Amino acid sequence: MFSRHPDTMKTPCVSLLLGVCVLLLSAPTVSAVSLSVSPNLQQFFRGSSSVYLSCVDDGQTADGWTVKRTRGGLTEDCGAAGSEFSRINSSFCALGLSTGGSFLCVSSSGKQSDEVSISVSEGSVILEIPALPVMTGSDVTLYCTPKEGERRKSYFIRDNVPLGSGPEGKWILSTVQRSDEGLYSCYTDIHPPSPQSRLRVRDLLTPLYPPLSAPPPSESVLRLFCHLVVLCLYCISTGLLLSTCCSRKTPNKPAVSMEMSQHDGGGQGLAEDGDDVTDDDTDDVTTEHAF
Incomplete structure (x- = not known):
């Protein structure tokens, strides 16, 4: 009878566990x-x-x-x-x-x-706009603030498109949505336009502060493709490892056949007169072991 070392049987399962660990460790860490x-x-x-x-x-x-x-x-x-x-x-x-x-x-x-x-x-007017992202559904107030003097009637622009004017240099964005994102600036009748700054809006179901800067569209597509390839390779390797584990069965027990022949060829375990067969009635006993 041949036996397999226990470590040999455990190798595919250990490899599978190591593969899972490597995949988890190699996954991008979100901060x-x-x-x-x-x-x-x-x-x-x-x-x-x-x-x-x-x-x-x-x-x-x-x-x-x-x-x-x-x-x-x-x-x-x-x-x-x-x-x-x-x-x-x-x-x-x-x-x-x-x-x-x-x-x-x-x-x-x-x-x-x-x-x-x-x-x-170094200009004469700035736009007071949040530096951090704002949540959808909230209200945001923008101020057009001159370097000198009080706030006055101001005109507000988003993505180079006029939004309108606000008294006292104020513009209110009510119930902010993602469509309100863009580059904002302002000016007055006596002040040139302020620098442009981007208003960022985040959905309630997403983090207020994204952990990583958004990659360019081409980089996003490439990253998605790479993730899909890695996922496919992982599924294939996992299936192969599982099939290997299942296919390794315990070796069959050795078959043993016994062949007995009587001295006169006519005995079937009992003598003709009904008496038990004795050792003298048995010519020989042949034992065959098949491994």
Whole structure:
């Protein structure tokens, strides 16, 4: 009789478990960390008070994350020498308003949060618009604020299309929907247009702060295709491993056949006179083992 080592029988199952672990570990990790901006605005006048930026996770400071700024194709860490982009602690920074840029949180492993753009204007009017995404169904108020003097009647534009005018430099977006997303600006009768800033809207069923910046459409299609290929390969390999586990059965027990022949060829286990067959009545006994 031949026997198989237990480790040999366990190999396909162990391989299957390792495959599942590798798939889970290789899946993209979604981060809930987002960039917080205070005050929650995108446009500021040059030389005004500082803006404070921090990396937060569910309202708490996220350790191990750093605020970074991108401008002119270069990326700058918070607290860089000789910069107005100063560090208060590991995840909290203050931005002196001399230059703007795009800001985001980056972890030590390279994960990134969403980006927030901040404009520093030398003009005479700015648009006060939220820097962070707003939820669908909420009300948002935009203000056209001059550098000097009181707010006055202002005109608001979205994606270069006039929306209308608002008294006291105010425009209210009621029950915001995704269709309200776009580039907004404003101007008055005596002030040129402000810089453009994008209003971002998030559905109630999606995170308020997307963990990763939205990839270009071509990259999204490629990523979807890669995920489908990986899923198909995983299903095929899993099926093969399961079939291998099921096909490995315990070896058949050895067949043993007994062939007995009587001395005179006519005995069938009992003598003709009804007496039991004795050892003397048996000519020979042949035992055949088939393995």
